[in-house]
Amino acid sequence: LKENGAEIARRDLPVQTHNQTMRTSFLVPAKREGIQKITAEVIPVAGEFSEKNNALSVYVNVVKNKQKVLILGAAPHPDVAAIKYSLEASQNYQVISGIYQPGVNYGFNNYNLVVLHALPTGSADEELITKIRDAGTPILFIIGQQTVLGNFSKMVPMLSIPGSSKNPSNAVPWLNTNFTSFTLSEKVRQLMPKLPPVAAPFGEYRLAPGANVLLYQRIGSVQTQNPLIVFNKDNLQNKTGIICGEGIWMWKMHDYEVNGNNDAFNEIVQKSVQYLSVAENKTNFRVTHKNEFTENEPVIFDGELYNENYEPINTPDVDMKIVNAEKKVFKYTFSKLGNMYRLNAGMLPPGEYAYTASATYGKKDYVKNGKFIVSAVNTELLRTEADHRLLYQMAANTGGKFYARNNMQTLVNDLDKNENVASVTYEETTMDDLINKKWLIIIPVLLLGLEWFLRKRAGGY
Numbered sequence: 001l002k003e004n005g006a007e008i009a010r011r012d013l014p015v016q017t018h019n020q021t022m023r024t025s026f027l028v029p030a031k032r033e034g035i036q037k038i039t040a041e042v043i044p045v046a047g048e049f050s051e052k053n054n055a056l057s058v059y060v061n062v063v064k065n066k067q068k069v070l071i072l073g074a075a076p077h078p079d080v081a082a083i084k085y086s087l088e089a090s091q092n093y094q095v096i097s098g099i100y101q102p103g104v105n106y107g108f109n110n111y112n113l114v115v116l117h118a119l120p121t122g123s124a125d126e127e128l129i130t131k132i133r134d135a136g137t138p139i140l141f142i143i144g145q146q147t148v149l150g151n152f153s154k155m156v157p158m159l160s161i162p163g164s165s166k167n168p169s170n171a172v173p174w175l176n177t178n179f180t181s182f183t184l185s186e187k188v189r190q191l192m193p194k195l196p197p198v199a200a201p202f203g204e205y206r207l208a209p210g211a212n213v214l215l216y217q218r219i220g221s222v223q224t225q226n227p228l229i230v231f232n233k234d235n236l237q238n239k240t241g242i243i244c245g246e247g248i249w250m251w252k253m254h255d256y257e258v259n260g261n262n263d264a265f266n267e268i269v270q271k272s273v274q275y276l277s278v279a280e281n282k283t284n285f286r287v288t289h290k291n292e293f294t295e296n297e298p299v300i301f302d303g304e305l306y307n308e309n310y311e312p313i314n315t316p317d318v319d320m321k322i323v324n325a326e327k328k329v330f331k332y333t334f335s336k337l338g339n340m341y342r343l344n345a346g347m348l349p350p351g352e353y354a355y356t357a358s359a360t361y362g363k364k365d366y367v368k369n370g371k372f373i374v375s376a377v378n379t380e381l382l383r384t385e386a387d388h389r390l391l392y393q394m395a396a397n398t399g400g401k402f403y404a405r406n407n408m409q410t411l412v413n414d415l416d417k418n419e420n421v422a423s424v425t426y427e428e429t430t431m432d433d434l435i436n437k438k439w440l441i442i443i444p445v446l447l448l449g450l451e452w453f454l455r456k457r458a459g460g461y
Contacts, residue, residue: 001026002039030062035291035371037352052378059292059373067277070106071097072128073117074146078249080117086252086262086269093273100128108135112277118144118246120151129155138239138276144246149201158208158232159242161201170197171217171245173228179214181231182271188264193218196254200228200245208232214272217244229272239276284308285366287357292373295350299374303334303341305359305366312339318359325351350376 001009009026028038041055048054069087073080080097087093100119108114114132116139119125132139141156143149145168153160173192175184192215200217205226207213215228231241248265255265286304293299303318318334318341334341334357357368392402403411415421435441 001028002037002041003028004037005039033062035373036060036062037373057375059375061291066094067092067112067273068094068110069096069113069115069273069277070108070111071095071115071117072100072106072119073097074100074119074121074144077117077144077246079142079144079246080115082249082252082265083115083269086266087273089262089266090270093270100125102128106131108132108137111137112279113138113140113273115140115142117142118146120148120155121146122148123151125151126155133238136238138241140241140243140273140276142243142246142248143201145199147201149203156240156242158211158240159227159230159244160206161203162206167202168199168245169202169217169219171200171219171226171228172197173215174218174223176213176216179212181212181214182275184271185264185267187259188267191255191258191264194254194258196247196250198228198245198247198250200226205244231272231275241272241276284310285357285359285368287355287368287370289370289372292375293348294375294377295347296377297347299345299348299372301334301343301345301355301357303343303357303359305341305361307361313361314339314341316359316361318343318357320345320355320357322348322353322355324349324353348374350374 001007008028011024011026013022013024015022026040030036037057037059039055039057044051044054071080071084076099084095084097087095100116102124108131114137116128119141120129129139141152143152149161153162173195175189175192207227207230211227211230211232213227213230217224217226217228226244227242228244229241230244231239233239251268252262252265255262284306287301288303289299289301301320305313305316305318307313314336320332320334320343322330322332322345324330330345332343332345334343352371352373354371355369357370359366388402388404394400395402401414
């Protein structure tokens with residue numbers, strides 16, 4: 001196994017039989033960010049038909065993914081412990097939890113997500129939510145018995161529950177099949193209708209337009225349109241999530257009782273937190289593209305340019321320089337498409353490329369740098385034996401016939417009987433002007449000149 005051309009691991013695999021299939025795995029530590037080239041290579045042996053199918057490369061984009069999560073509760077609660085346990089089961093999260101204390105400087109801008117359990121408890125907590133908003137940090141609210149819903153509806157406009165009763169509803173989750181922001185495994189989907197109910201506020205739920213519901217509430221046998229877990233983004237792409245009820249710690253216990261582990265519960269919590277905590281791209285100039293292209297597909301880039309109010313514009317030109325491994329520079333200009341940009345750089349030879357995209361708007365210059373890979377297509381080299389099933393299907397789909405090597409005589413007989421197969425003779429006559437045959441003119445002239453010279457010398461004139 002090689003990383004960026006340097007060998008990092010080696011393993012011996014004994015071959016026992018012909019056409020033996022073997023599977024092995026390597027654990028590659030992510031030591032640095034960026035695109036890394038990982039190559040799996042089989043050392044050639046004597047007599048191989050082809051050595052070109054002995055190696056295969058993939059390109060992995062390593063990103064910094066350690067997320068810091070702060071959990072603040074109005075009072076101690078098993079939900080807080082359950083969420084903290086779930087997040088700490090993954091190496092991607094660093095979790096700090098505690099009871100909210102007014103006046104404490106929590107440094108919300110240092111966190112990727114803040115979880116508020118049973119907050120706000122009153123108008124005094126408005127300052128807390130304002131500070132988190134000002135820091136641009138996403139929030140996950142968990143509505144509990146201590147949550148003052150009137151203040152919550154004022155502070156969190158994506159959901160209001162006016163006229164709610166103090167008596168909560170026992171709400172069982174049911175999945176919104178139209179939710180597409182992330183996917184839950186089949187194991188979670190099967191477990192969800194069997195999960196214990198949570199204590200959800202009773203009342204008329206009003207969602208803001210654009211709210212994205214993951215789970216609805218089922219009260220008894222009635223599947224309502226009241227959300228149980230819902231997400232939303234504001235105009236600046238700041239994310240907010242709400243769990244409309246407390247008692248999800250029982251989901252964790254039930255998951256362990258049924259499956260002997262907490263994998264399903266962890267998946268629900270971790271994917272919800274991951275969706276909220278992943279930072280949105282808020283730069284004014286953005287260029288998006290695939291990390292890897294093949295040599296037989298066009299290299300396409302999409303560009304976006306925003307003004308200071310984050311309104312999309314495409315009045316200025318966007319230029320791009322692409323540099324290959326030999327330092328050869330290719331220059332392009334993006335096409336304007338609607339309120340965005342697009343560049344089709346065509347098909348490029350295999351190799352590693354770097355690019356610089358630039359634009360000028362007002363008095364400000366915008367520059368975006370990046371890399372991408374164009375990989376070779378060596379499908380024919382990966383399989384050294386004919387795919388007879390594919391050939392048979394091709395023959396059947398096109399009205400032909402399939403012949404194996406051991407029935408070549410059948411092919412000869414079918415060709416003899418085929419009326420469409422016959423010998424064809426073609427005759428073509430062409431005519432050229434004599435004047436185009438210059439050598440036919442040169443020869444008589446030379447002969448005449450030679451005769452004149454000989455006669456002149458012999459005194460015949």
